Amino acid sequence: MKQFGFLMALCFAILSFAPAPVSAGQEIKPFVRGSYQKIVNARQGKPFILNFWSLTCGYCMVELEMLKKLAAKHPKLDMVLVSTDTPEEETLVAATLEKFSLGKAEAWVFSDSYTERLRFEIDKKWQGELPRTYFFSAKNNEVIAVSGKVEQEEVEQWIEKHMGTDAAALP
Amino acid sequence: MNNLIFALPLAAMLAAGTASAAEHASHDQAGQGKAEMAAPAAVPVDREKKWKESLVKPSLAVSATFDENGRLWLAALRGQHLYVSYSNDRGVTQSAPVKVNAEPEDFLGDGENRPKIIARKGMIYVSYTQGLAKPMSGDIRFSRSTDGGKSFSAPITVNDNREIISHRFDSMAVNGKGHVYIAWLDKREQSAAEKKGEKYNGSAVYSALSDNGGASFRRNVKIADHVCECCRTAMAVDTDDYPVVTWRHIYDNNIRDHALVKLDGKMTPVRVSTENWNIAACPHHGPSLSIAQDGIYHAAWFSNAPQQRGLFYAYSADQGKTFSSPLSFGNIEAQPSRPYVLSLGSRVYLAWKEFDGESTSILGMESADGGKSWSAPKKLAATSDISDWPMLIGENNRAYLSWNTKNEGYRLIEIGAGIK
Numbered sequence: 391m392k393q394f395g396f397l398m399a400l401c402f403a404i405l406s407f408a409p410a411p412v413s414a415g416q417e418i419k420p421f422v423r424g425s426y427q428k429i430v431n432a433r434q435g436k437p438f439i440l441n442f443w444s445l446t447c448g449y450c451m452v453e454l455e456m457l458k459k460l461a462a463k464h465p466k467l468d469m470v471l472v473s474t475d476t477p478e479e480e481t482l483v484a485a486t487l488e489k490f491s492l493g494k495a496e497a498w499v500f501s502d503s504y505t506e507r508l509r510f511e512i513d514k515k516w517q518g519e520l521p522r523t524y525f526f527s528a529k530n531n532e533v534i535a536v537s538g539k540v541e542q543e544e545v546e547q548w549i550e551k552h553m554g555t556d557a558a559a560l561p
Numbered sequence: 562m563n564n565l566i567f568a569l570p571l572a573a574m575l576a577a578g579t580a581s582a583a584e585h586a587s588h589d590q591a592g593q594g595k596a597e598m599a600a601p602a603a604v605p606v607d608r609e610k611k612w613k614e615s616l617v618k619p620s621l622a623v624s625a626t627f628d629e630n631g632r633l634w635l636a637a638l639r640g641q642h643l644y645v646s647y648s649n650d651r652g653v654t655q656s657a658p659v660k661v662n663a664e665p666e667d668f669l670g671d672g673e674n675r676p677k678i679i680a681r682k683g684m685i686y687v688s689y690t691q692g693l694a695k696p697m698s699g700d701i702r703f704s705r706s707t708d709g710g711k712s713f714s715a716p717i718t719v720n721d722n723r724e725i726i727s728h729r730f731d732s733m734a735v736n737g738k739g740h741v742y743i744a745w746l747d748k749r750e751q752s753a754a755e756k757k758g759e760k761y762n763g764s765a766v767y768s769a770l771s772d773n774g775g776a777s778f779r780r781n782v783k784i785a786d787h788v789c790e791c792c793r794t795a796m797a798v799d800t801d802d803y804p805v806v807t808w809r810h811i812y813d814n815n816i817r818d819h820a821l822v823k824l825d826g827k828m829t830p831v832r833v834s835t836e837n838w839n840i841a842a843c844p845h846h847g848p849s850l851s852i853a854q855d856g857i858y859h860a861a862w863f864s865n866a867p868q869q870r871g872l873f874y875a876y877s878a879d880q881g882k883t884f885s886s887p888l889s890f891g892n893i894e895a896q897p898s899r900p901y902v903l904s905l906g907s908r909v910y911l912a913w914k915e916f917d918g919e920s921t922s923i924l925g926m927e928s929a930d931g932g933k934s935w936s937a938p939k940k941l942a943a944t945s946d947i948s949d950w951p952m953l954i955g956e957n958n959r960a961y962l963s964w965n966t967k968n969e970g971y972r973l974i975e976i977g978a979g980i981k
Contacts, residue, residue, distance in 0.1 A: 506916040519844035538842035
């Protein structure tokens, strides 16, 4: 995966003005209507973190760095990262995730310019402020939503409560 | 030549369809983030490229105002130029758009950071934010027309700090004496702190005055430190001709509620709202302000604090010293957003966006008693794709919704006939 990331970065450097090539590294899935439910349905009975971020959001970069540390510390932590940028920016999105060593996380990019529609399905109470992070408990019946940068210790507490020692175990 | 400007944003949008990016775009970089980012240092190359690309994205934003003769004036962006046109029949037909900036510029012109236009006593004033080379950087620009909109002066940069940093989110007001006031968010303090290896939370808010009708501006004056980095500012003129500015402030560490001050040299900023929204980010969702002939201040804003969520309205009958208990409005299950307030005498109007799962509507409600009691909300217009933020403008005692949408183009809809 690492090599792919490097290749990707290379590709990006060379083709920076060409349309996004088919990603050779991490797959970036198009986030459309129904994607949110798909993500949640695929994780019934498992705790996970769902993070919305954008290339233009400074606070998001700080949060991605924090998630990088978490991912290293808790290899079994299931993270879904959704970029609210556009499909045209898929290469940049993938390159950014690689830079934060988040290539293993499931990654999506908003693929509907009418973003109200996507947000409505995700959370009617979310007005687009970023970063926006959701913490799903194992039964998905307890969802915590946070707008803005989350502190690592807050996430650690959540992991402790919902994943226990399991999170640190090697996959 | 009619309806040219109607077609412009539409054509531009068809080319891109990425106003959504703009909607999320201006979550500010750095601020306190930078200091905390010591090790990772983000992704500078990618972000600069992304920023440059975002500068050429088309904008749906159209700003509108009436002059004293009932002529409608519109400001819209097309490519690297700002255009001004007018209409004598409330937007049905329009004049040929006149280019404001002869030299091409990059614009930051999404809904939150739209160009401003004011027409008073034969003068047309415009302000806007020019995008610079680095991410989240910009300059505040100003131009005027002294010949009734036939031509515009070469734009001047209003901020006297010329670093390639954030000077953005301008608001403008012109008083009865023809004094032009501009306020904006400015990162010069943050930049200075960073050079010293210190932290500075948020931006500052600055203003500048032109007392020669916009020929030039006096030196910049800081209004307040530590304000939210990318929410629009709003300005209105009080009955004593002093302007009043409101913005999303940062209280304590990261409580992002609203503040207001009159630029009379005497008033210190007061807190308008106490939702206590604690958020380590900038929501890119600023306030709206209107002051009527009776001197009542009317403010509207957005919050997503867990206990007090949605849109709020309050008025002040004592020049902003105290505000009424905030009125929560809008359907919280329908993403209420982008509130705009307009007062015409004792009549007050609110407009905002909602989304019902399929389409976006502009809702409106009206008060006949200076904001004390309100009509039920009514749908004023709708669209089923991306759209600009709503604006309310007044002409004599008539209120209008000014709204541009990707599908329908620009619309001016009279609501003064009564929302009830």
